[in-house]
Amino acid sequence: MRTFLKLVILAAIVGAGIGLWVTAPNRVDAAKFDGLTGDAARGETVFTAAGCASCHHTKGAEDKLVLTGGMEFVSDFGTFYAPNISPHPQEGIGDWTLEEFANAVTRGVNPKGQHYYPAFPYTAYTKMADQDLVDLWSYVQTLPASDVASKPHDVGFPFNIRRSVGGWKFLFMSDDYVMEADGNERGRYLVESLAHCAECHTPRNPVGALDKSRWMGGAPNPSGSGTIPPLTPDKLDWSAEDVAYYLESGFTPTFDAVGGHMAEVVENFAHLSAEDRNAVAAYIKALPPLGD
Template identity: 55%
Template sequence: MRLLPAAALLALLGAGAAWYLTAPSPLPAEATAGLTGDATQGEAVFWAAGCASCHMAPEATGDAQLVLAGGQRFATAFGTFIAPNISPSPEAGIGGWTLAELANAMTRGVSPGGAHYYPAFPYAAYSKADLQDVADLKAFLDTLPPDATPSQPHELGFPFTIRRSLGGWKLLFLRDDWVVTGDLTPAETRGRYLAEALGHCGECHTPRNALGGLKTAQWLQGAPNPSGQGNIPGINSASLDWSEDEIVEYLTSGFTPDFDSAGGHMAHVVANLARLPDTDRAAIAAYLKKVP
């Protein structure tokens, strides 16, 4: 009978340890202290990170794509995620957020209220972002039109509704180290930053395991579409036999060497990257040719 109290104590200690280990882990307060954002620089970060592609209203076109009202639906094996309003509205969007709160959301996946965000928001990639870029991004976001559309709750079933469990997911999969390492040229290093961090290319082009973590050993080798419809192609050096110039042309115009054109979500990616300097698209191309 003495074993029962001991087992109960061990269970209690185990639960306490799990609760502690899965707690949200925000940035230290000093991480963003003294940073001042530049909206002009932030616009480039905005396009590189693809913010409008997910957070504009469904079917928005033209200037309406800068109204980040949210509402787009993203179906996955875990449920349907609905992009939230990230316009500068202080009530419905993120207009009342501080820089520290935006940095915690983007690089740690932690909400202003101290809860875990779902990794459908690609903070696993943004965790590598330079905090100055986050400051610049916030400065640009603050210039965009506010919108009062309320964010909608995600459509998830149990147990995916337990946000605390995401702390365990982060322990397993949230890293701030680079996938491609070694001796890189300045252009390849810049391309790595754009592709692995801001552009979060791996989120779509890398397969995932049963828990939704990226299989980094198969980096950019292609993956099933999360919607269940078809596959997303590989873009590593073995999968993509285009030259660097052909990759740059695709990221600029959307046209492939075979005169096909980008469609679906990739059309938004191309439209975003086409707004970046030519040197950035060339850097991405150099990086992709470096991916083993």
């Protein structure tokens, strides 16, 4: 019996050690930013493509560059609220370092070493280019500061155990691309990383991770009303020109107007270059059909 108890205790210690290793935060190597200088003008383009204001401005606010946060995102795991990411030193991220910003955006780790919930699309931003990250940081620091405190998430047990998010990351977070570039690296980068299109257009598994076997195959609307349409060619018969025009104007080939959260996405894409919109359209048209 004594030998058995020792083995049980040893197994528990080993299991706990493995669990701590698996769920530990994975941080960036700060040295990779050495020698990089941020350019706020270029950072504005990254900010727009990444849709930062779409989630972090106060709903209904006229000035969408005041990143007070507060927008709610309802899920099966609870309700998440976008935080204040303005340059305010206490309520926002004004006292962060570049390394802390990089950890948050590309690793989903806050300055205290805690995991962010993947309602924040760092699983897409993990592929963000180092220079783009530095440029984005430079631009965000030029924006107005807001002293409004971030609203805490409404997440119950066991999902409120942030350490467990590390296990989720271990299983599902990857910086690998889903599609081959086939000469369209810019389109793939915009869709799979900066614009994080799959966050809405790809269905999820029971624990909230993207089902990459149904990439861009459409998904339930997070708001609980309707569905997000599929973008694969067997479901969307638009031409590349139709897709690019929609991203610029918000009008479909049948002259329906964009609505819902997609209106924010179109507003962002309308400020990008025609080359970027065409690159995204080319990516969409290159998606493989999924069938029924």
